Amino acid sequence: MGTSPDDTDDKKLDDLDGLLDADDLDDLDDVLEGEIPKLVTQLLEEAVRVGASAIHLEPTGDGTIRARLRVGRALREGPAIPRGLERGVVARLKVLGRLDLTERRLPQWGEFTSKLETGPTVALRVVTLPGSPDERITVHVSLLDTSPVRLDEIVVGDGLEEIRAALDVGRGLVLVAGPRWSGADRLLEACVRETAQPDRAVVSIAETFRAAIPNVHQVVVRPEDGMDTAVALRAAVRSAVDVIHVHSLHDPEALRWGVNAGLHGSLVLASIPTADVEDAVLRLLEAPIAPALVVEAVSLIIGVRQIRRLCPSCRKRNADGGFIATGCDECGRTGYVGTVPVHHVMRMDGAIRRAVRSADPETIVTTIRAAAGTLRDAGLRVAESGEISMVDALRETPDPAR
Template identity: 35%
Template structure:
């Protein structure tokens, strides 16, 4: 089999032939790196290190050089029975992952061509004919992390619990904690949640970027009219503002952005949260602690004795919290909170269903913001498309004018071939008026409120 130096040289020739590298640049590079160094590197690794070729192109060129097919693993699911055909230690040593078994032929994903001795060893081990395919190294890393993680999972779990200051010996009840880390110049928080299951303890980490809470209302995707309304009502001296939406729809981000907009040294702003996700300078934040009898309701009662100007309640979960929040909004405080409902009109009926009286809900509410997060098209590969009228009708857009332009993402390296990059919010803002207050007093349905709004 050719040496690593030979393969690197031949890859360099292909780079020159494809116009990705000049002949002089190639000669200068190979001449400046000792053979002893090249022999210790994987074929073509020097080109990756110097930024002369991307991983995608390097894998493709290796496939051309060795006449091997190239695959992506992002949409491949590997069955556990297939993985067990090759011992994990052997798979890790040679960076290979068994993919499919058709009759007696095993498709084997590799990051570089295997020598004959290794192929013979795998053939004996599996009693199969081996059909190698090339994959990117990042795909191999992903596969090893996804499919071979169990061996080190228990150690990782204990390490995460230790970093989150949880009880590592307690595996029979759920626990919550947080880890603070710094990556480069970014300060990140990891929310840690553990849950006992029949197969062992399940750990979920939620990544929170502290810098994201310094957002401005202007960059959250509100329309100009909605933005003006939110800013105007956020300056009101008293009343209740609700943000609704499912879990993970950005409700906390919207509330924090509102606080950033209205906060000043003269204002006494107090929050009660479960838990405190982000630490905000200049704001008094109270974490819920049920062991110490600090709930949303008990904390709210104490906060009202602290002469607050603005109160943020992480979530209205029960009638007691809802009643106190409405009473606070009626007695000279601006109260911001969240509800888990599908849209803004449903929030009104949800409050009534919780047992909060209409005579508290109707006069206290200022507005309700309903929101969702949606993916945004990658700007690097966006292209215009003209969907058929049938497609538009299926989406409920049959009345869209024919001159409206639609876009989609083709998929590129910038977005990982997905066609999407980033997210933005879509919102509805329901502002209270006398008619809505009368509908609340009459306990109107969500559909009736939605139809009016």
């Protein structure tokens, strides 16, 4: 980390001539200066401007490359890449990510940081996926310390106090329930930043290196080498650290070790890939983890969604009392700018503890909804404020009647 594109260029410049096939790119200089770097920079700036979490570059089969930006859950069309510059753009991203330019048959990943002229510094992870007619590229985009995610900026009201109270306890599990692109990563990162004080030992377990957080030791799992999440968790428990962040507790064994770590006195901050809070509780019981251990270990579960934000410049109230946005210059005629997080916070106490002890799924789901509401309730409250549309609130949150 911490390498600027310029440094990377200098470093790579010497090795590049040997790496490039004669027919690969007409002129290496094109990748290092001129039109192509400018195009890549514009692509990155556009991604940051619209609040995209990733750029997807996909070969279309007719020699062109389609650029799309992921904003919230959905992909939207990105800037067009002019004909003839496609391979240059891909090569430029591979150079920046320090990847092997000639390797197109095996997947690669690498990372770099870039200080954009528009202001922010971004951490970029380049992932290639070989295929036909050519490899596709994903560039994960995360803003760096210039604008660290703060818990009180993404969670408001009672939810914020409940999360802070659970973090203060300093032990047990705080789980964030949501599928990919739900904003779970962002919320967890904010929690990790809040707990990563100099008087605490904090480790973070994930599939890839992420933007560095001061005072957090990163562990990267490599299941192909036998170092999976459960193995890393066991080692973290033996290391007797105060806080363990796990990017994803996605399998039963990892869940059991996560609960174990919480019972051993660590604060475990983890995401669990379920639709909502109710499903997260059931997933723990199915692991299987004894109900008594679940209520003992888990302090809080937060259901999350990241929903596209209606453009504040062109949104208006529609006939049925909700809000819509018709598109303007500010939002590139799309009607949306960035995303809004929606949170459903459930504390493991009182009636919910008793329901979980019963181990009866129906009792558990009914009791949680009666005591803590649903993610959909939370989404509809945000829609009433006009930040998101009613249609998106309903589409992006699970139907409690399902």
